[in-house]
Amino acid sequence: MYTDLVMQHFQNPHNVGVLEDADGTGEVGNPVCGDVMKITIKVDDDRVSDIAFQTLGCGAAIATSSIVTDMARGMTLEEAVAISKMDVAEALGGLPAAKMHCSVLATDGLKAAVDDYLVKHGREPISGGLAHDDPDFDPHAVEPETGETCEVEA
């Protein structure tokens, strides 16, 4: 069901915790849905200089949190919010279709943290909104431009 890389990130997640004096904080998800993710970032010269996460959720939720924090570290804010759920899933070697919403949660958490930083500094948010806030959001949908699922072999 899960790739070895998903299991590695789940068993030994990177960047766990909450940054003290974080420049931006994003918290997304809902305990009713079983997933809550909090990402804190430090920003230096419009780059993500440090990042940490806390996640309540399944193996995929924890693994996507871990990998998205690895991916975002050192990126510009624009690059960080451009990370897509497919980028996250591909970086993990694939995710089961039913778990794609976990990668959305990870990217949404990151976007929320970046926007929080920008708003606190009197700037416009750049994320373009969170997928989870969209009433038409289908957590099981795949990226339409690829037409392919990101499911791994069962």
Next chain:
Amino acid sequence: MAPDDTTAPRSVYLDYAATTPTDQRVVDAMLPYFTERYGNPNSLYALGRDASRALEAARESMAASINTDSPNELIFTGGGTESDNAALIGLTAAADGKRRHIVVSAFEHHAVLHPAEWLAKHGFELTVVKPREDGIIRPEDLSAVLRDDTALVSVMHGNNEIGTLQPIAELAATAHARGALFHTDAAQTLGKVDFDVRALGVDAATFSAHKIYGPKGIGALYLKRGTRFAPQMLGGGQEFKKRSGTQNVPGAAGFAEALRIMDEERPTEGPRLAALRDRIIDGVLALENTQLNGDRERRLPHIANLIVKGCEGEAMLLRLDALGISVSTGSACSSGSLEPSHVLLSIGCAPEIAHGSLRVTVGRFTTDEDVDYFLESLPPIAATLRQMSPVYAKMFGNSA
């Protein structure tokens, strides 16, 4: 103690409600029917007659165990799911055309719920009766939803997720008082507790071999003599024209042997399993912010279903698996659905709580050391996951 990185994790299987290993004694009972006594039980020559005798011996042995009026009330099927489907569809299809209403409980197995929903799309009205918070269906709650046109009621004997035992005799009598048939899914209870079709007064019951150390791929359906039934498997007319298809003779021999062993060992094995189960319940409840699902006393001896609040079930399952421990969860994430277990929701468990469920089930090969290992392994996992949670401290107001 949990193994270190250089040691292969020990293997502790605590998911006996999912399936059981086939007992070697059962395998031994089956083996001759694969290679030497391989006849088709419907053939007239000696090899066929030999297979037929073996099949009927298995049927008689099982029928005696559940106290049928006749062995012919027991038909072999391809498993518990087939038996449930056959009962729901076969009993309603043969019902008086004026009876177009069926009742099932909210926490039935999907093998009952899905055919019930299918029937609801094909001319029947479906009413779902809910258990109370203790995981027990009350006869008065069933009575309140019965109608003069109710054809069939289906309530499972012991719930497969939370383990609660239902008052089947009272529920069956309640259904009969309104002229409805009564089916119970006993896949999880056969052999674990006394099961007597006459004492319970049921018209139909579902059984499965692989839950009692028998082989997968064989089940049985009890159909009380005289009960009108429309078969779904049509063909050669085997199994008294109720389930066509060449019978699984090795499977039947194994199923009967598995049930014989269960019956023989139950007086000592039942209390042993209940003690292991209770150690698991007490051990998990010793952790803060945990709860037991379902009534503490009226439950199967092998099933414990617990909530570890602030942890997600699949995450606990995978961490336990890394230590060689196999358990189950009612968390949504393990099922590929976004909804947690319908069983936990049916007893009033809030979704945010139900996500943290663990089903821990013991069996014939579970030892005290296995339970020790589980109880040693879970607390650090719970602590790690709670520390990783952004909401645990907020929700529960204390540290992990």
